[in-house]
Amino acid sequence: MKSEDIAKLAGVSRSTVSRVVNNYPNVPTDTKEKVMNIIKEYNYSPNTYARTLAGKKSNTIGLFLIIEGDFGENNRIYMNDFFGAYLDLLLDYASIKDYYVLVSIISSESKYQKIQQAFLEKRIDAGVIIGTQLDTLKKIHMDTITSSVVLFDYDLTDKDRVFTKDSHISTINSNDYEGIKDAVRHLYSKGHRSIGFIKGRELSRSGHIRYEAYLSAMSELDLDVNADHIIEGEFDIGIAYANTQKMLKDCEIKPTAIISANDFMALAAIDAIHEANLDVPGDISIIGFDNTLHGQISDPKLTTIGPDFKIMAQKAIDILDKQIQGIYPSQEVNYEVNFYERDTCQSITLEE
Amino acid sequence: MKSEDIAKLAGVSRSTVSRVVNNYPNVPTDTKEKVMNIIKEYNYSPNTYARTLAGKKSNTIGLFLIIEGDFGENNRIYMNDFFGAYLDLLLDYASIKDYYVLVSIISSESKYQKIQQAFLEKRIDAGVIIGTQLDTLKKIHMDTITSSVVLFDYDLTDKDRVFTKDSHISTINSNDYEGIKDAVRHLYSKGHRSIGFIKGRELSRSGHIRYEAYLSAMSELDLDVNADHIIEGEFDIGIAYANTQKMLKDCEIKPTAIISANDFMALAAIDAIHEANLDVPGDISIIGFDNTLHGQISDPKLTTIGPDFKIMAQKAIDILDKQIQGIYPSQEVNYEVNFYERDTCQSITLEE
DNA sequence: CTGAAAGCGCTTACAG
DNA sequence: CTGAAAGCGCTTACAG
Numbered sequence: 001m002k003s004e005d006i007a008k009l010a011g012v013s014r015s016t017v018s019r020v021v022n023n024y025p026n027v028p029t030d031t032k033e034k035v036m037n038i039i040k041e042y043n044y045s046p047n048t049y050a051r052t053l054a055g056k057k058s059n060t061i062g063l064f065l066i067i068e069g070d071f072g073e074n075n076r077i078y079m080n081d082f083f084g085a086y087l088d089l090l091l092d093y094a095s096i097k098d099y100y101v102l103v104s105i106i107s108s109e110s111k112y113q114k115i116q117q118a119f120l121e122k123r124i125d126a127g128v129i130i131g132t133q134l135d136t137l138k139k140i141h142m143d144t145i146t147s148s149v150v151l152f153d154y155d156l157t158d159k160d161r162v163f164t165k166d167s168h169i170s171t172i173n174s175n176d177y178e179g180i181k182d183a184v185r186h187l188y189s190k191g192h193r194s195i196g197f198i199k200g201r202e203l204s205r206s207g208h209i210r211y212e213a214y215l216s217a218m219s220e221l222d223l224d225v226n227a228d229h230i231i232e233g234e235f236d237i238g239i240a241y242a243n244t245q246k247m248l249k250d251c252e253i254k255p256t257a258i259i260s261a262n263d264f265m266a267l268a269a270i271d272a273i274h275e276a277n278l279d280v281p282g283d284i285s286i287i288g289f290d291n292t293l294h295g296q297i298s299d300p301k302l303t304t305i306g307p308d309f310k311i312m313a314q315k316a317i318d319i320l321d322k323q324i325q326g327i328y329p330s331q332e333v334n335y336e337v338n339f340y341e342r343d344t345c346q347s348i349t350l351e352e
Numbered sequence: 353m354k355s356e357d358i359a360k361l362a363g364v365s366r367s368t369v370s371r372v373v374n375n376y377p378n379v380p381t382d383t384k385e386k387v388m389n390i391i392k393e394y395n396y397s398p399n400t401y402a403r404t405l406a407g408k409k410s411n412t413i414g415l416f417l418i419i420e421g422d423f424g425e426n427n428r429i430y431m432n433d434f435f436g437a438y439l440d441l442l443l444d445y446a447s448i449k450d451y452y453v454l455v456s457i458i459s460s461e462s463k464y465q466k467i468q469q470a471f472l473e474k475r476i477d478a479g480v481i482i483g484t485q486l487d488t489l490k491k492i493h494m495d496t497i498t499s500s501v502v503l504f505d506y507d508l509t510d511k512d513r514v515f516t517k518d519s520h521i522s523t524i525n526s527n528d529y530e531g532i533k534d535a536v537r538h539l540y541s542k543g544h545r546s547i548g549f550i551k552g553r554e555l556s557r558s559g560h561i562r563y564e565a566y567l568s569a570m571s572e573l574d575l576d577v578n579a580d581h582i583i584e585g586e587f588d589i590g591i592a593y594a595n596t597q598k599m600l601k602d603c604e605i606k607p608t609a610i611i612s613a614n615d616f617m618a619l620a621a622i623d624a625i626h627e628a629n630l631d632v633p634g635d636i637s638i639i640g641f642d643n644t645l646h647g648q649i650s651d652p653k654l655t656t657i658g659p660d661f662k663i664m665a666q667k668a669i670d671i672l673d674k675q676i677q678g679i680y681p682s683q684e685v686n687y688e689v690n691f692y693e694r695d696t697c698q699s700i701t702l703e704e
Numbered sequence: 705c706t707g708a709a710a711g712c713g714c715t716t717a718c719a720g
Numbered sequence: 721c722t723g724a725a726a727g728c729g730c731t732t733a734c735a736g
Contacts, residue, residue, distance in 0.1 A: 002729055013707045018731055026705060043496045045472035049410070050729035052401040053712045060454070084436065091457050095466075100475065102412070103455045105443050114447075120397035123452065144395045271649075297623075299651075354713055365723045370715055378721060402713035405728045 001044045009042070010035045021046055052122075061099045061320060062124035063090055064115050066106040066131030082262065082290055086130050086152065089313035097321050099125075106131075115140040119147050126320040128152070133203040137163065148323040148330070150316040153205045156332060170319050170330040174307030176206055176289070177213040179337035183259050183287045183305055184217035186339065190347040192257040192285065196229030196247070198240055198269060200261035207235060210261045210289060229255045233265040240265035244272040256284060256348055263288035263295040263304055270298075270344070281346035291340050300343035307337045353396045362390045373398055404474075409676060413451045413669070414476035415442055416467050418458040418483030434614065434642055438482050438504065441665035449673050451477075458483075467492040471499050478672040480504070485555040489515065500675040500682070502668040505557045508684060522671050522682040526659030528558055528641070529565040531689035535611050535639045535657055536569035538691065542699040544609040544637065548581030548599070550592055550621060552613035559587060562613045562641060581607045585617040592617035596624040608636060608700055615640035615647040615656055622650075622696070633698035643692050652695035659689045 003017045010017065012035060019027050020035040038044070052058045065083050087103070094101045102124055104114055118124050126147050129136065132154035142149070142160075148168045156171055187195055197214045200207030218225050228251050233240035240260070248254065260266035266288030270280050280286055280300060288295055291306020312335060322328035355369045362369065364387060371379050372387040390396075404410045417435050439455070446453045454476055456466055470476050478499050481488065484506040494501070494512075500520045508523055539547055549566045552559030570577050580603050585592035592612070600606065612618035618640030622632050632638055632652060640647050643658020664687060674680035 003731095004729080014730080015707060015732080016705090019706085022731080028705070031705085043468075043472060043493070045469055046731095047405070047729055048473040048475050049401045049404040050712090051731070053399070053405050053714085054729075054731040055712065056731075058401070088457075091455060092459075095457065095463070100454050100456070100470070102452050103443060104452070105440075105447065107444075111447070116395075117397055118452070120395060121400040123400050141395070271651075274651075299623075299626075355715095356713080366714080367716080367723060368721090371722085374715080380721070383721085398715095399713055402728090403715070405730085406713080406715040407728065408715075 001042050003044075003046065006035065006038050006042065006044050010038045018046075057125050057324060058123065059099050060124045061094050061101050061317070062115070062118050062127035063087065063101050063103045064106055064127060064129045065104070066129065066133065066136060068107070068131075068133070082292070083130060085292070085309045086313055089309055090128060090316065093314050093317040097317055099317070099321070109139075112139045116144060119145045125324045126150075128316050128320070129154075132205070133201075135203070142169070148320050150319055152312070152316070155205055167330050168323070170316075171332045172312050172316055173205065173332075173334045174312070174337050175334050176210050176305075176307075176337065177216075179289065179305040179307075179339070180210050180213035180259065181217040181220075182339055183289075184214060184221065186341075187257045187259070187285065187287070187345065188221050188223070190285070190345060192348060193223055194226065194229070194253070194255045194257070195223065196226070196231065196255035196258040198231040198233040198244065198258060198260040198265045200233060200235040200265070204235075207261060214259060226253075226255070229258070231258075231269075233261060233268075235262060235265065237264050237268045241268040241272050244269040245275065248272060248276045248278070254278075254284065257286070257345070258284060259287045259289075261289055263290045263292040263302060266302055266304070266344075267294060267298055270300075270302075281344050285345040285348075287345060291338070296342075303342045303344045304340050305337050306340055307335055311335065353394050355396075355398065358387065358390050358394065358396050361394070362387045370398075409477050410475065411451050412476045413446050413453050413672060414467070414470050414479040415439065415446075415453050415455045416458055416479060416481045417456070418481065418485065418488060420459070420483075420485070434644070435482060437644070437661045438665055441661055442480060442668065445666050445669040449669055451669070451673070461491075464488075464491045468496060471497045477676045478502075480668050480672070481506075484557070485553075487555070494521070500672050502671055504664070504668070507557055519682050520675070522668075523684045524664050524668055525557065525684075525686045526664070526689050527686050528562050528657075528659075528689065529568075531641065531657040531659075531691070532562050532565035532611065533569040533572075534691055535641075536566060536573065536575075538693075539609045539611070539637060539639070539697065540573050540575070542637070542697060544700060545575055546578065546581070546605070546607045546609070547575065548578070548583065548607035548610040550583040550585040550596065550610060550612040550617045552585060552587040552617070556587075559613060566611060578605075578607070581610070583610075583621075585613060585620075587614060587617065589616050589620045593620040593624050596621040597627065600624060600628045600630070606630075606636065609638070609697070610636060611639045611641075613641055615642045615644040615654060618654055618656070618696075619646060619650055622652075622654075633696050637697040637700075639697060643690070648694075655694045655696045656692050657689050658692055659687055663687065 003014045007014045007017045017035055020032050091101055106112055128150045130152045132151045137160055142164050150170045152172050154171050199211050202208050231243045231247055260269060266286050270286055273280050273284055288302045288304035291304050295302030295304050319331055355366045359366045359369045369387055372384050443453055458464055480502045482504045484503045489512055494516050502522045504524050506523050551563050554560050583595045583599050612621060618638050622638055625632050625636055640654045640656035643656050647654030647656050671683055
């Protein structure tokens with residue numbers, strides 16, 4: 001079934017069929033109806049490839065999830081509330097705005113090229129990248145891409161702006177810096193003076209900025225940062241678990257509280273703490289980041305900091321949709337985060 | 353940059369450029385090299401829409417996840433190890449075979465039409481459907497679809513075969529029936545005689561067959577099925593939790609073991625049991641289904657039954673890839689499941 | 705309001 | 721080995 005067949009059947013020209021399909025105004029109701037009936041009867045849908053080639057949008061958004069390093073069991077998208085939540089939400093909002101979405105997981109060096117290719121082949125009208133790291137723009141040759149792109153968790157530098165010359169790149173971030181500082185202050189107000197930190201991946205904005213915020217808050221409160229209480233977690237459950245376990249074993253003096261750069265590592269740390277026959281929050285208080293569902297149903301329920309993924313996902317689709325439709329400025333938005341007090345923080349009495 | 357530009361720059365015709373791009377054999381090495389250099393230099397990639405229209409495959413597979421009912425917080429893809437695992441794995445294998453994948457979540461009645469549309473518009477070469485229910489084939493008008501499709505968790509009926517006339521539909525299942533029967537026998541051998549069951553959704557093959565298997569095994573072992581110990585779970589964490597709680601409150605005589613139609617509901621039941629100050633497996637033994645990662649890291653670790661998602665996902669892509677390439681028969685495969693004994697089952701001494 | 709025609713950027717027989 | 725030409729199925733000025 002192609003438009004020509006429909007045209008013949010309806011006794012009109014292909015032009016008219018096209019006008020009906022695209023719902024153009026200058027078609028009388030009766031011929032419109034006549035054509036629509038044939039279309040329905042024969043289940044006709046215009047060939048996307050033909051219509052896109054003829055100048056229409058593809059109505060497809062590319063969604064790229066960058067997960068480098070071992071793509072092992074624990075590193076799967078669906079085991080990652082951060083990626084998973086975005087994927088899910090983005091799919092939802094894109095569908096509401098009638099976009100199809102092409103999803104690719106970038107799990108190795110060689111797959112970066114897929115991103116550029118998808119744009120160059122014109123498969124997608126615009127793209128969203130999650131898991132952006134410091135070197136991502138260069139790796140995907142962003143300078144050759146002229147379509148609109150939204151980056152999550154990334155701060156555009158002046159160099160980036162020169163490199164990509166265009167203003168078609170938007171960023172959507174959360175104010176993790178203030179979030180972590182609040183967390184440190186919260187622990188301080190509860191009497192904690194020995195606060196450790198589980199680090200994420202330094203190459204990502206969130207990994208970097210959350211740690212910086214911790215250091216800054218500690219310094220502002222005149223608290224010592226004990227190097228032994230800084231745990232490398234790499235945003236990986238397994239690594240966070242192992243290194244927390246190690247810290248617990250090696251340190252004579254344990255921290256009374258630990259802030260983790262994300263919920264998953266916080267949950268892993270709690271496991272390690274339990275394993276060492278210590279209690280949360282009895283012996284060590286814990287604060288996570290992301291407000292994931294897993295932290296909400298864990299036992300004990302995790303005190304955490306969280307951005308509003310929904311609003312952020314919606315914003316991404318919104319920007320892209322408007323840019324696809326026509327001229328619309330790129331944006332660099334930064335959403336505030338909330339503090340969710342649950343069951344993993346306890347006041348401690350200060351030893352005078 | 354289009355093929356004509358490359359042709360001019362390289363001093364050849366568009367035909368030759370096309371031959372180089374498609375890596376056809378009848379091009380001398382030196383002209384091939386000459387053309388390739390220009391292509392690389394100008395970052396040329398053929399327009400997918402033009403090349404597909406001209407007869408090439410789109411190299412795109414559609415992945416449709418059917419999640420009906422409330423699409424609430426607990427029902428999200430990324431909170432669902434079953435959907436999540438497949439999504440993830442399928443994305444992986446498709447990428448290995450160089451396919452792009454178009455992902456759609458079918459969360460309401462009106463979105464079913466999207467599936468048919470994707471095929472009719474020729475956006476995709478083939479499709480995978482997860483979350484198939486009894487009425488799915490009719491809902492998506494499978495009779496109008498001539499491309500290859502793989503269905504997970506669905507048994508083709510003779511009626512289906514007539515309805516769809518073609519033999520382009522494959523199904524990939526796991527032998528849940530034997531899996532559940534083994535679970536019942538296992539509990540029996542540990543001394544359990546009062547075994548409850550948490551049901552999934554009847555409209556899905558897995559929901560239906562797992563319950564049937566439970567009933568059959570109970571009958572074979574001459575065990576009474578206590579209607580009060582049959583819990584409606586609907587494959588929903590919240591519902592399973594609430595109904596387990598209710599059962600625990602209402603039943604004077606509690607089951608000594610419960611088999612759940614999936615891990616997530618099993619985990620929810622364990623929560624409810626703990627909430628009632630009972631122990632797992634001390635007071636009640638639990639067996640789940642799916643062998644999800646959540647059950648592997650939960651406390652206590654969940655005894656469960658599991659298919660091999662990896663092999664099944666790989667098989668799906670494999671079938672589709674071969675069918676896209678040329679003639680290849682559809683298949684109806686059924687993989688055996690494994691029993692994973694972990695920490696939620698206990699022997700009990702029989703009261704004589 | 706509507707049709708004939710050009711064009712979108714490829715691929716593929718066809719001819720040489 | 722290689723180019724000219726037709727064709728894929730649409731959309732969109734253009735002319736009427």
